[in-house]
Amino acid sequence: MAEKTNRTGLWIIGAWGGVATTALVGLLNLQKKLVQPVGLTTELPEFSDIEMPAWSEFVPAGYEIRDFSFEKAANELIEQRAMERSAVTPILKELAELDTRIFPGFLANSGKVVENMADRKREENLTPRETISAMQSDMKTFVAENQLSHLIVVNLMSTEPVCEYFSESEIEKLPEAEQIKRGREWNNWEAFRQLLDSSEKPPVPASTLYAVAALETGFDFVNFTPSLGATPPALEQLAKQTSARFFGNDGKTGxxxxxxxxxxxxxxxxxxxxxxxxxxxxxxxxxxxxxxxxxxxxxxxxxxxxxxxxxxxxxxxxxxxxxxxxxxxxxxxxxxxxxxxxxxxxxxxxxxxxxCDSLLAAPLVLDLVRLTELARRRNFTGRMDFLASFFKSPIRVEEQSFVRQFEKLEDWLRDEKQFQN
Ligand SMILES: NC(=O)c1ccc[n+]([C@@H]2O[C@H](COP(=O)([O-])OP(=O)(O)OC[C@H]3O[C@@H](n4cnc5c(N)ncnc54)[C@H](O)[C@@H]3O)[C@@H](O)[C@H]2O)c1
Missing domain, CATH: 3.30.360.10 (Dihydrodipicolinate Reductase; domain 2)
Incomplete structure (x- = not known):
């Protein structure tokens, strides 16, 4: 049964980026009822009888590796004709307050271009487990200090290079025993956890460390980027164990x-x-x-x-x-x-x-957050296949036709029980 009132944290990774800033400007405008909900699937008339989480129930925060601010990020978008100044002026105070909840992020196998952009990153030379623990501490503190019932982590950061450790072309070059070991790590949470806990340097990119940090704590993880994130089946096992939800990858916008x-x-x-x-x-x-x-x-x-x-x-x-x-x-x-x-x-x-890239992506991000929270209120756990229509590469979903994927979302919204996995 849906709870009547609730405050849910929205933890955005890559918070001062184009998509994130546009999504948060949109959220603040929706909370103040200053914009029409054009572009939002969850606001379609056909879903008007479904009790969606209210926009006012989401409390944002997040990570960033560049020294920036929402006002600067919004000004960039205004200069590029991605949004009107009138969408930003009424929420400048809220954006400045939100800046104080954006913490320095973590890098791991992020690639040279991203590393060169980073002037606000966290301590380097941490082991993967130390990095995950630091992330978990940040997220839990935010939830406790703001008396939130839950946290949804959304990955909106720069695309990472292909993960060498699990790339098929790299694995094929290895001796058979090592190939079997990698297969076990990819598919089994216990083996994956041991890999992370025994490594000095991260074998996976930051998106996967963020995903583990969230899911291990029982928080949800949505990957809007094509990076690895929560793709390994091992993380699906983890999500089931902690009753968390996850999905991705790569928003399908254009x-x-x-x-x-x-x-x-x-x-x-x-x-x-x-x-x-x-x-x-x-x-x-x-x-x-x-x-x-x-x-x-x-x-x-x-x-x-x-x-x-x-x-x-x-x-x-x-x-x-x-x-x-x-x-x-x-x-x-x-x-x-x-x-x-x-x-x-x-x-x-x-x-x-x-x-306009950010404008196409932002409403999808907001819909995904709202539907993920709805899934939690409906006691759904694990992989949220019914969100496939939002993604270019929906994790382990065969169906790629947009219309059929959208019908699955409609079915889930009408009769969620048949989807519990
Ligand atoms: N239509 C779309 O815009 C669209 C569609 C699908 C997917 N995406 C994906 O969404 C992501 C964001 O796109 P964007 O246009 O906002 O890019 P952007 O470069 O404007 O924003 C990305 C932000 O992530 C930050 N960042 C990078 N690595 C980080 C880390 N390890 N921790 C914390 N922050 C980090 C960067 O500093 C930057 O501010 C990209 O991966 C993109 O491919 C975008």
Whole structure:
């Protein structure tokens, strides 16, 4: 049964980034009832009879590795035409207060570009276990001091490079016994915990340390980025043990959203897609990070895999992501789809998507937080498959069609019992 009143902490990692700032500006505007809820799935008329957690029940805080502030971050977004000044002026006092609840974050296998940006990071040379304990202490203190009933940790930080320790190409080079050991660590929480507790240096990226810190404490973890986060099945076991919830990865906001809508159309009409090329250009800080080939590889994989899953075969694909500074937070994606029609005749569909990255992402973040809290109030624990429509790479979910994924969300909202795993 849903609780009547509640205050839930919202712990944002990468708090002064573009998506995080836009989400928090949005949350404060919603709390003050200063904006219409356009772009929010949880505000759809079809869900108006469902008792959603109120926007006023969320209390934000978080981590950041750059010395910045919400006002500076909002000014950057205003300069890039990502939001109007009128959305920020009425909440400047609240944003300044929120700055005091943003703590220095932790780095681990974050890649050179991110390391070079960091001027506010925490103590280095901690073991993975010491890092996790420090994170847990920060989160628990915040919950206790603010008398919160729970905490949802949302990863909105820069994309990390592919995790070498668990990457398939690296594992294949190892002797068989070591491969088996890695497999056990990936799949079993006890083995994963021993790996973390016995390592001097983190074998996994910061996103996974943050995820362990949250889930081990019984707090929820949502990964809006393509980084590793809570992907290993070992962390699913952990979440079940502590009755926490988790999901990810990588918010589905633009070009990949279009792919997951259009590819089922080609499949249902039995039109054979021969190639799908997508060129993306944008110029925000995320673009700077993704300009590094190590960080970019994580994103390209996340944007590319779903076509084969939807179509049932692998057309030739190409995804490019290029940093073009003058574009700021505005992204242009140009997709060229070459397909075969009846009698083998080739045809083409092209589309151009021009969207503001942070504005597309922010409402999804707020919906995810609200639905995660609703899941807790409904006593759901573990992997939240019903949130698949929000992600490019929903963890261990086969279904990639946006419409089918959205139907799962509708089903869960109407009849949650069938989904308890
Ligand atoms: N449409 C979208 O914008 C969209 C869609 C899907 C996923 N994402 C992902 O969301 C993330 C955020 O995107 P953004 O545009 O806000 O990027 P951003 O660069 O503006 O923000 C990321 C923030 O994370 C901080 N950070 C980096 N490493 C950290 C660490 N270890 N601990 C704490 N803070 C850390 C950075 O200082 C920065 O402020 C990216 O990973 C991006 O790929 C964005």
């Amino acid at each position: 070009e990949t959203l279009m792919k997951s809508v259009l590819a089922p159309m080609f499949a249902h009409r039995n039109l054979r897609v021969m190639s799908w090329v997508g060129h993306n250009i944008f110029g925000n800080r995320d673009g700077v990070v993704l300009d590094d080939p190590h960080n970019k590889a994580t994103k390209v994989t996340s944007k590319n895999h779903l076509l084969e899953q939807i179509l049932g075969y692998a057309p030739q694909t190409l995804v490019t992501i290029e940093y073009i500074k003058s574009m700021g937070d505005w992204k242009t994606a140009w997709d060229h789809i070459h397909f075969q029609g009846f009698l083998g005749t080739p045809m083409t569909l092209q589309f151009t998507w021009q969207g």
